[in-house]
Amino acid sequence: MTEPHTGALVEMTGVTKRYSGVTALDEVDFTVAAGEAVCLAGENGSGKSTLIKILSGVEQATAGEIRIGGQAMTHLNPRTATAAGVMVIFQDFSLFPNLSVAENIAFASELSEHKRFFNRGHARSVARAVLDRIGVDIPLGARLETLPVAHKQLVAICRALACAARLIIMDEPTTALTGREVSRLLDIIRLLKTQGVAVIFVSHKLAEVLEVSEKVVVLRNGKKVAEGPAETFDTASLTKHMTGREVHDAAPGPFAGSAETLLEVKDLDKPGSFSDVSFALRRGEVLGITGLLGSGRTSLAKALFGLVAPDSGSITIDGTSVPLGDPIAAAEARIGYVPEDRLTEGLFLTQSILRNVAVGRLKDHERGGFLDHRSLVAEASDWLQRLKVKTPSITAPVQSLSGGNQQRVALARWMARAPQVLILNGPSVGVDVGSKADIHDIIRDLGARGLGVIVISDDLPELLATCHRILVMKGGRMVEEIAAGTVTEDDLSHKLAS
Amino acid sequence: MTALLTRNETLVAVVIVLFCIVATISDPNFFTVTTLSDLLRASIVLGILAIGAMLVLISGGIDVSFTAIAVSAMYITTTTALALWPEMPWYFIFSLSILIGAGLGAINGVFIAGFGLPTLIVTLGTLSVFRGFLLTFVGSERISALPPDMRNFSRMMIARGTTEGGDFYALPWALAALAFVIVLTAILLHKTMLGRSIFAIGGSVESARRIGINVRRTQFFVYVYVGALAGLAGILHGSMGRMADPFSLVGLELSVIAAVVLGGARLIGGYGTITGTLLGVALIVLVQNSLIVIGIPSTWQSVTIGALILLGTGLPAYQAKRAAARAG
Incomplete structure (x- = not known):
């Protein structure tokens, strides 16, 4: 585990997933390096959710190999994926509205240490340390339900970091955010990257996250159809790869009719x-x-x-x-x-x-x-x-x-x-x-x-x-x-x- | 400050204080040690049951079967002791009743945590089944010739006596049982990961599952714990009332849940405090025992309790709704 590893953080080769005859993922290769941000794009049903589920251990691949930190993961399940530092931040954040910010951040890491007793002071210091790490100030004692959406998302990121995340997978991270909140999120992502944390964005609104990403991978119908440096993609080419057709959004001219x-x-x-x-x-x-x-x-x-x-x-x-x-x-x-x-x-x-x-x-x-x-x-x-x-x-x-x-x-x-x-x-x-x-x-x-x-x-x-x-x-x-x-x-x- | 004012606890405490002031004005004898010790005694069984019900509400469920568990545990324990070992010491009697309660709670746990059935439906079913089983197969007679040590326990006093003013008071050891339950539950809820997991499940089952909380085991524990508390409350009820009555307790479940909800626990789960629950119990006991003192006929008891529930839970809910409307 501790031996130095210079290759990719996550290496998926030939990953295939079949559900009773339907091929959801077909021989997909996918790599993420430490400190790298990758955009995973695709329409609904393209297989991007399946890929994420396999990587986070929720589902097992039918075929293919997964290496995390150079180590082959044969039976990946949510527990081992978490232990290997793979964290998913779901669109709904999966937080607890009734608990404090500190507890939301520290709960998962305390749980993974198999603690029996709960120490409020310890939870607060864990939470404080992570919040400081990303330079964010959210009152530790506040109930989560009282926070705005953007702060809830930061709490979810902090929770992943508290569990020593090496790869954070974010599902539709910008959907619920305003423009200013998005740029703040991107700043934090940049900071995390300098700390060696890798990020995968799974999103429909890719234009927003493209600027902090190194790489784009596009899936369509379970196959990888495009991969390349982020700067070679724009909204139009992404759309083309995702849909497999030229989506012409012909703008109408000024209103011509003389209707009442x-x-x-x-x-x-x-x-x-x-x-x-x-x-x-x-x-x-x-x-x-x-x-x-x-x-x-x-x-x-x-x-x-x-x-x-x-x-x-x-x-x-x-x-x-x-x-x-x-x-x-x-x-x-x-x-x-x-x-x-x-x-x-x-x-x-x-x-x-x-x-x-x-x-x-x-x-x-x-x-x-x-x-x-x-x-x-x-x-x-x-x-x-x-x-x-x-x-x-x-x-x-x-x-x-x-x-x-x-x-x-x-x-x-x-x-x-x-x-x-x-x-x-x-x-x-x-x-x-x-x-x-x-x-x-x-x-x-x-x-x-x-x-x-x-x-x-x-x-x-x-x-x-x-x-x-x-x-x-x-x-x-x-x-x-x-x-x-x-x-x-x-x-x-x-x-x-x- | 506003947070404190809009909390149910504050509201209930204010109502209790007002009630006591009005009661003292209309009857100077109300505010005495005698009344206080009477009210405390009356709160023991209700308090223990309420703490159990609160735990279930926090976990996001609702349990209406605990009164049937309490009465079954008490009655089965009594008849067993009388048949096998009438001289059974009180601590054995108590342990047996707690064990039976925990066992019956485990049946709820199997259906709820094991098969994932809705809590209200399961406990409505077991309420009927436990009580029906008790009356049909165990017995339906009121037993006043209790095992001697059960009666002896109710005579054991922490303190008793007469004040200088001539007021008689008595604090039974049964009160220590309530204190024990309060401390145990407080430690469980706030100092253990299990307790925090109960809150977490009540907040969001899906999130709890995703971060690796064993939801089934936690739920199972909740129902066993509540069953054990019900077993304890049941045997205390029999012992303090000097009678094992298989028809008692059942029917109280809604008052108990009312007390818990008055104290700020939410039916959607995730919220509830011991302080609030105890205040809710205090208010309900006060209304049940002392309504007559402030000049309201006791036939108005259930109307008053109902009105308090509407006011006590409706007001904060209404305020929250208005606040949400303003914010949105």
């Missing part, structure tokens, strides 16, 4: 969230609203659908005013809202796909007090087909679908209600690149069908790819209106931050 105004918002005001918001949306137009976190874009989105009650102002559709702060009235005025957080706000995850689509349509399929189940199913299936939801059965629970398909189910539910205005809040959050392009196609298509679409997002390429017009919010106010095709992504991000 569909939705008009005047002087909408909610102290503390947004003020003096006025804009108009025409039939067939796709309008983007963007802004940094805290700019008021999410409150505004909710206010348009009545989930947040503004103090003053008006919303009219086709000249008829819509009562404020009343989602049922908004739905009756044929406004649809697809929330950002599908998991908690939008979908009934454990219920079937069919029920999720049908839930808003029960009233319209009533025949003499009874539910006309057949027509309900027919309508729902029709929309699922039109939006290309990939599922073996519409009676499967929504949680069995990938993020992209879940988003399509949420869309299908609203489309079945034939809305005039559709508000999409973060339409591709947590969706992989291929599905993202498909969702963008759907959004453009909705506009072409004559709906008014509002896309609320901080994903600038997404806005540029879908919107005719983009409104920029800052500090709760609309500060700029930009026509499509007049700005680049850099311009836009500059306008947001300035």
Whole structure:
């Protein structure tokens, strides 16, 4: 164990994994050197999760060899992987909301030392030492549930370090972070690398982590399809490797139609969230609203659908005013809202796909007090087909679908209600690149069908790819209106931050 | 400061103090050593049961079968002692009851930790099964001719006497049992990895599994421990009441859980303190025994307890919700 080892920290050769006939990983070679950061990219089902599970000992490879620190690991299980210094930080961080920061950091390492008794002082000093190591100050006694997401992630990193991690695998590390938090995370990663800790990023949003990475490995359908130094990749080439096709996200030009105004918002005001918001949306137009976190874009989105009650102002559709702060009235005025957080706000995850689509349509399929189940199913299936939801059965629970398909189910539910205005809040959050392009196609298509679409997002390429017009919010106010095709992504991000 | 004010413990303590003030004003005899020692005695069984129930709540489960375990352990112990060895010394009697309690708790443990079944469903089932088994196969008669040492134990006093003012007081050794349980559980919860694991499981089972906590073994331990506590509480109840009544205790489980929840434990798991639990027990005992003193007829007892639960658990929950709404 202690003999000096100069080769790679992790060396996986010819790793193959088959599940009852399905090959999830096919002869993949994968190496990570000490102090190196590697991006592991791939769409859902590409095999990247399987690779991580094998490396962390959760699952055993069908064939192939794994060496960690030069030592062949024949029967890797979670315990031996942890002992060898391989730590996974899951997307949900796997922390304990009810315990203190100190205990969250120290628990796993105390456990691995087979301690029977718990010493609060010792746990605190372990935690203090690790926090100092990455130069972060989080109150040790604070309950984890009171911390912001970014701090929770740091606690998870500290926990891995407390267990003498040599390789930290991070699953979707930047999804829940704001721009500033991401750069802080990257600083910490750089620091860890100088201390010899290797990092694997598993992510959809690769552009953000590309700058601290040395190497990129792309998997597709269980095979390694690309590998190379990070600087030779950019978002476009990554996307191409991941999907195996050129994903053209053709940006629409400025809105050409002369259609009448569909939705008009005047002087909408909610102290503390947004003020003096006025804009108009025409039939067939796709309008983007963007802004940094805290700019008021999410409150505004909710206010348009009545989930947040503004103090003053008006919303009219086709000249008829819509009562404020009343989602049922908004739905009756044929406004649809697809929330950002599908998991908690939008979908009934454990219920079937069919029920999720049908839930808003029960009233319209009533025949003499009874539910006309057949027509309900027919309508729902029709929309699922039109939006290309990939599922073996519409009676499967929504949680069995990938993020992209879940988003399509949420869309299908609203489309079945034939809305005039559709508000999409973060339409591709947590969706992989291929599905993202498909969702963008759907959004453009909705506009072409004559709906008014509002896309609320901080994903600038997404806005540029879908919107005719983009409104920029800052500090709760609309500060700029930009026509499509007049700005680049850099311009836009500059306008947001300035 | 606000953290202290919004805690259930503080709220319950304030209500207890208010109750005592009102009671003392309406009846000057209320605030005496006699009342205090009466209330303490009445808290012993409820307190031990509540600490057990708290442990289950912390681990993220709920147990409603502990009263059936308590009464079964007590009654089986009594009949066994009477049949085999009437002169059995009290410490044997207690140990036997604790062992039977732990054994019955292990049955819960097998279903919950072993087969991974939902805790409420399992314990609802065993509540019925244990009690039905007891009444059908062991006996359904009230036994007042207890083994002599069981009665003797209840007469053993740490202190008894009369104050200068003429108030009679008595503190039985049974109180030491409660103190022992408090200390043991406090050490378990705060000084051992096992105890911290119970908190961890209550916080997130999945996370606990991922960092290598043996979830099944921890859960199994919880139900055995709670069973043992119930066995102890049951035999204390029989001994102090000088009667082995197979119909007693069952029905109390919701009051006990109410006391624990009043004290700040959350039904979702991961939270609970011994101090809070004891305060909750104190409040419930106070209401059960002394409601009449402040001029509320005792028929209003359960209404009062219900109102306290709504207030005591509803208020902090409401405040938390408002705080979350403001933050979001």
